[in-house]
Amino acid sequence: MIPFAYKNNRLFCEETDLTAVAGQYGTPAYVYSKAGIVHNFQKIDQAFAAHPHLVCYALKANANPVILKMMAELGAGADVVSGGELALALKAGFPAQRIVYASVGKTDAEIRYAIGSNVLAINIESREELQVTARIAAEMGAVAPIAIRINPDIDIEGHPYLTTGKSANKFGIEMKEARDCYLWAAGQKSIKIAGVHCHVGSMIKKADPYVKMAETLAAFVSDLQAQGIHFEHVDIGGGLGVDYTRVLGEKETPWFMEPEDIAEKVIPVIKQTGCEILFEPGRSIIGPNGLLLSQVLFRKETKGKKFIIVDAAMNDLIRPSLYSAYHTVLPLQKSDAATEQVDVVGAICESGDFLAKDRDLPVMQRGDHLAVMTAGAYGYTLSSNYNERPRAVEVLVDGDSHRIIREREKAAF
Numbered sequence: 252m253i254p255f256a257y258k259n260n261r262l263f264c265e266e267t268d269l270t271a272v273a274g275q276y277g278t279p280a281y282v283y284s285k286a287g288i289v290h291n292f293q294k295i296d297q298a299f300a301a302h303p304h305l306v307c308y309a310l311k312a313n314a315n316p317v318i319l320k321m322m323a324e325l326g327a328g329a330d331v332v333s334g335g336e337l338a339l340a341l342k343a344g345f346p347a348q349r350i351v352y353a354s355v356g357k358t359d360a361e362i363r364y365a366i367g368s369n370v371l372a373i374n375i376e377s378r379e380e381l382q383v384t385a386r387i388a389a390e391m392g393a394v395a396p397i398a399i400r401i402n403p404d405i406d407i408e409g410h411p412y413l414t415t416g417k418s419a420n421k422f423g424i425e426m427k428e429a430r431d432c433y434l435w436a437a438g439q440k441s442i443k444i445a446g447v448h449c450h451v452g453s454m455i456k457k458a459d460p461y462v463k464m465a466e467t468l469a470a471f472v473s474d475l476q477a478q479g480i481h482f483e484h485v486d487i488g489g490g491l492g493v494d495y496t497r498v499l500g501e502k503e504t505p506w507f508m509e510p511e512d513i514a515e516k517v518i519p520v521i522k523q524t525g526c527e528i529l530f531e532p533g534r535s536i537i538g539p540n541g542l543l544l545s546q547v548l549f550r551k552e553t554k555g556k557k558f559i560i561v562d563a564a565m566n567d568l569i570r571p572s573l574y575s576a577y578h579t580v581l582p583l584q585k586s587d588a589a590t591e592q593v594d595v596v597g598a599i600c601e602s603g604d605f606l607a608k609d610r611d612l613p614v615m616q617r618g619d620h621l622a623v624m625t626a627g628a629y630g631y632t633l634s635s636n637y638n639e640r641p642r643a644v645e646v647l648v649d650g651d652s653h654r655i656i657r658e659r660e661k662a663a664f
């Protein structure tokens with residue numbers, strides 16, 4: 252399901268006319284579909300129904316408190332990467348026993364906070380972090396539940412910034428060292444081994460990396476089980492890719508990669524370990540269910556190049572600048588106007604500030620509105636105040652109703 256479609260030549264989110272949303276709340280504005288978010292979470296959750304599992308929503312994709320509360324109420328767990336995200340998750344109502352905490356650089360205060368909060372697992376990313384966690388837990392008179400993040404040296408064949416499971420990446424611990432770490436951890440009174448963790452990257456387009464990862468983790472766990480070490484869960488991370496070119500939906504729009512494809516192949520492998528499966532999707536739940544509304548400020552033409560200058564910029568959505576990521580741009584009002592090739596750019600003082608390059612769009616004029624599609628994930632969470640620009644308003648659509656779920660930041664003038 253994709254919740255966006257043209258009706259009478261106007262772009263809608265569910266039953267809501269987005270031109271009206273832009274008029275009411277102004278632009279730039281992030282708009283999310285409640286039905287789409289619920290649908291995608293439930294589809295992923297049901298894909299794993301044949302085996303004990305927990306879908307831990309990755310807050311880094313979108314941490315709006317209203318959306319988090321929705322996810323918690325749906326029964327999701329949470330994957331957090333900082334003390335700040337842990338606090339947000341707890342406040343939103345995720346039970347601590349459904350929260351996993353990964354980060355390559357946790358501070359002592361964050362480790363103490365995670366132990367004190369009684370999270371399901373602290374995902375450990377280095378030998379030194381394991382030792383520090385054991386010491387802090389002992390000082391607290393507590394037991395720290397841990398899972399070691401394995402770096403299995405698996406290539407997802409994606410953007411280098413989105414690849415996290417190669418040995419050249421900073422994440423996780425190599426297999427041999429991880430084995431030593433578990434053997435050491437098993438002898439520590441202040442450590443409880445909860446599971447094993449892996450996340451090989453984001454925007455994964457095929458089931459293969461998941462299968463390879465599952466096989467690697469299952470063999471790793473079986474070996475340590477034979478040494479008398481008990482594991483409760485195997486966490487396969489997130490990373491399910493989404494199709495940034497498929498943006499308008501009919502009821503049964505196929506997914507880029509169906510979660511069922513992964514579950515079907517991964518479950519039989521993990522089943523052998525007797526462990527629960529944890530999955531940490533972010534982008535695939537929220538990405539296709541959000542867009543960024545913007546308004547055309549100016550048109551401009553240089554020698555051989557046309558620019559549409561809009562009121563959203565890289566501070567609102569950095570993915571095109573950071574990853575050369577492709578986001579489809581659509582006018583809110585479809586017309587028969589001739590098309591032209593343009594760059595859609597913002598006002599930031601960087602030539603890298605663009606939302607789309609060399610796109611054939613219908614001729615747009617000052618005051619027209621457009622939507623940058625598939626912007627629900629890694630949009631608002633990666634936004635900033637660069638150039639002293641306030642962050643955008645966030646709006647949640649539910650059928651034909653809509654409401655602000657985070658106010659626009661106040662401009663300083």
Ligand SMILES: Cc1ncc(COP(=O)(O)O)c(C=O)c1O
Nearest residue numbers: 309450453489490531532533534
């Ligand atoms: C450890 C971990 N889990 C889950 C995710 C979520 O990935 P995605 O949004 O691609 O599903 C990430 C993303 O970076 C991550 O680092």
